[in-house]
Amino acid sequence: MSVNSESVSASASSPSSTEVGAPLVNRKVLSQDVPESESRPRIMHRWAIRRASQRVLCAAIPKEEWPRVVRCGWSMGALVSLLGQEGRTSWSGIEHCNSLWACPICSARIREGRRNEIQEGFERSKKLGWSAFFVTFTVPHTIDTPLDQSLGAIREAYARMRRYSSLRDFWSAVEGVIKATEIQVGNNGFHPHLHCVYFTRESSIDEAALKRSWARAVVKAGLARPSETVGVVVKEATSSGISNYLTKIQENKISLELTRSDLKRGRVNDESGSSWHCSPFDLLDPDIELPISMAQRQRLWVDYVRATKGVSAIRWSKGLKKKLSIGEVSDDDLGALDPNEVEAQLVFLRKEYQRLFKDSPELLAKAQQLFAAQRYEEVLNLGIGELILDDGSNLPDTDSATYSDPWESVA
Numbered sequence: 001m002s003v004n005s006e007s008v009s010a011s012a013s014s015p016s017s018t019e020v021g022a023p024l025v026n027r028k029v030l031s032q033d034v035p036e037s038e039s040r041p042r043i044m045h046r047w048a049i050r051r052a053s054q055r056v057l058c059a060a061i062p063k064e065e066w067p068r069v070v071r072c073g074w075s076m077g078a079l080v081s082l083l084g085q086e087g088r089t090s091w092s093g094i095e096h097c098n099s100l101w102a103c104p105i106c107s108a109r110i111r112e113g114r115r116n117e118i119q120e121g122f123e124r125s126k127k128l129g130w131s132a133f134f135v136t137f138t139v140p141h142t143i144d145t146p147l148d149q150s151l152g153a154i155r156e157a158y159a160r161m162r163r164y165s166s167l168r169d170f171w172s173a174v175e176g177v178i179k180a181t182e183i184q185v186g187n188n189g190f191h192p193h194l195h196c197v198y199f200t201r202e203s204s205i206d207e208a209a210l211k212r213s214w215a216r217a218v219v220k221a222g223l224a225r226p227s228e229t230v231g232v233v234v235k236e237a238t239s240s241g242i243s244n245y246l247t248k249i250q251e252n253k254i255s256l257e258l259t260r261s262d263l264k265r266g267r268v269n270d271e272s273g274s275s276w277h278c279s280p281f282d283l284l285d286p287d288i289e290l291p292i293s294m295a296q297r298q299r300l301w302v303d304y305v306r307a308t309k310g311v312s313a314i315r316w317s318k319g320l321k322k323k324l325s326i327g328e329v330s331d332d333d334l335g336a337l338d339p340n341e342v343e344a345q346l347v348f349l350r351k352e353y354q355r356l357f358k359d360s361p362e363l364l365a366k367a368q369q370l371f372a373a374q375r376y377e378e379v380l381n382l383g384i385g386e387l388i389l390d391d392g393s394n395l396p397d398t399d400s401a402t403y404s405d406p407w408e409s410v411a
Ligand SMILES: [Zn+2]
Pocket: 069, 072, 073, 096, 097, 098, 099, 103, 104, 105, 106, 107
């Protein structure tokens, strides 16, 4: 467990101003948020999904096997603080589970930080004259394929492919790879797949050899043969064209695609409603309509959390960060604000925070939402904690004339 902070949102980084080899400065505040696309407040939504995840897992799993997300958000010290700076927020004095799979709050914070790293990696690789290829690997599955089996098959098939002589030239030109595992779920069961960005010295890759090798490796790993068209999808950008490529797929979508699977929304694909897919977080979201019962959705969630235990979501190959002068930052440090350099703090005694976390988490979520909007003084209307602004003023609590149910806008 970690005692750090959690961040949502952020100001834009400026990778174009980063020189190759330049040290990364102030990495903790490098973060670029995605515009809030849903009508409901994103932060409150994440709190609600985390609470749902905790409840479902506590009920379904013996206490001694509870995953870390169950304790995420619990207080750790005598004081708990919500910190706010220029639209970014973080918590200090609480536990963070750091689960990219099971916790929507930690997932958003960590994925956003990793996305910025990848974006910088692209910028720097471009200056080194490398090419980049975005490759997606999928495996065939059915409703009866357990997720741990398909995840294991992906891992095994990829390892096998590393040894194939038919890909010797490909691997020898690869300077490094960033691998991101993503999982969707739908009427055909869990759909795990692998997104990879290969940084190479070559301006092309043998796509046909890659497809043949993946198909062979997947069969060896125990699954059916992937189709030629779907099993491996390659998108290419030459070294000189990377910036065009990134511009074309707006909003740094390559790094989004790699890291922010938590932002993808579920959908039903046909009128009969029998064909559907969604992100695992959507399983717990009652606003996302799916043609299966909530009990079935919760069972899928438990299966998913169990199967992803210990699975790495985003990984850089050894030595790649060093080649691109990207520093190592722990999950704990991603998005952490410095309490000495924030515009506002909302400070709680442990006992008050614990009571709120247990009985009225929507008030804590609402406070964070207001901090993210830099509407600090409106927090006084919630009547919780002690607000301290950066001018040192200690504003008094006020009775709320405008108070409304904080969960109202989530429903
Ligand atoms: Zn968490």
